Amino acid sequence: MFLQLVGALIVMLSCTITGICFGKKISYRIEELEQMQSAMTMLQNQIHFLATPLPEAMEEIGLKYDNIIGNLFLKTAKEMEKREEEKGEEIWKKVVLNWKEKTYLEKQDIDAILCFGCSMGYLDITQQKASISLLLQYIEMTLVQLQEKKKQQQKLYPSMGILGGMLIVVVLL
């Protein structure tokens, strides 16, 4: 009986934790998008006011952000300095595709980030700024939707975890 109780407790606990983790995923995605928003705004300012070349601007921003977003910027700056690819767009694509596995971002977020690379290195500074604005707009819209979704999901996943745990316990007992 004692062992059964311990087992039931373990099942309940692990299911609850799984539920909480599922609920947290959206928070992490929001966090990453917010960091990307802040870094991109900084990049936009660097381009607009200082006309800093991308590798320098990205390195500077990358060093300021000690997180996964900073990692992306630093890696891009490093690859750009190597100058092995023909186009900036190719470098951005290569780095982003390698990096995305480490993030909580979803396919649509990655697509929007990749889209920013399409106009990378264009002569026209307004085009450069416009492509950042487009990404920032996407992030802003997505963040609003995600905050709504977060409110709904915040209780849903942990509750589902507890209930799921209970169901398993009942079935097994």
Added chain:
Amino acid sequence: MMVKNVLLKTFGENIKQIIQSLKEDFLEKVEEIHIRVEKPLLIFAQNKEYFVKEDGSITNKLCEAYFPKSEDIQHTLERASRYSLYAFSEEVKNGFLTIEGGHRIGIVGRTVVENGTIKTIQNISALNVRISHQVKDCSDIVLQYVIENKIFYNTLLISPPACGKTTLLRDMVRQLSNGKEGFFEGQTVGVADERGEIAGCYKGIAQNDVGIRTDVLDCCPKAEGMLMLVRSMSPRIIAVDEIGKKEDFVAIESIVNAGIQLLCTVHGNDLEDVKRRAILGDMIKNGVFHSIVVLSAKKRVGEIKTIYNKNLEIVYKA
């Protein structure tokens, strides 16, 4: 940075492969590389012109030469600007961009004009990569004439394009800044490097050796730059390349009046040619310049043809 390393980072893949196959000692002598869409790739070295094959070997036959495509130019521009062409938009308007090491890439294409001024250049069809060389001590002869009683006085360097005036200017700046034991003492030199060719700054730090007492204002319009240097860095000598605009002469006047010595260059074939110019001609006639050095590239690049003194008398002739 070695010329080869810079060039390998500058060109698009096809031309990069060609450059990589060129012999190292030949590459060190290269002065210009001309890339024109659907026209043969041309390299100028030691006053001679060479066609280059796709495998990097030199040829005399036009039909064997490599004919660059428009992608080669696009890719070269992307790499040379470190994928940030927008950062060079001001330079592109003037028809060039300066890369690491102070090398200059000249650009032609279709200009976009807005309100009577050039907004940008599109459909770029040809590039001219001009390689800047640092020839240490190439100014030794000139310095003997421009320094009197251990003091440097206003000097004007006259030279046609591509005759080594920037190289000479750079070495003069270096030597004036460092000083030479028993000859003259090193002095604070301010360089208004509008095109980034003299010091070849990268992230604001001079890549070329311009001396220990040299302050460089990188990519700054000359006229404003000269005055800014006077106000901020208390230089004894101010060096500028390719003067010519009206505002340059206004700035020069205030510098000369402030007792700061000027070292500048101007495009021209000889003294007579420059004397005919409105403001500069008057300055020469009024004896503003203590020495006037005329360069030519008849025998070799950087050859000093004549040196005139304040009274326009010849003190040196090659």
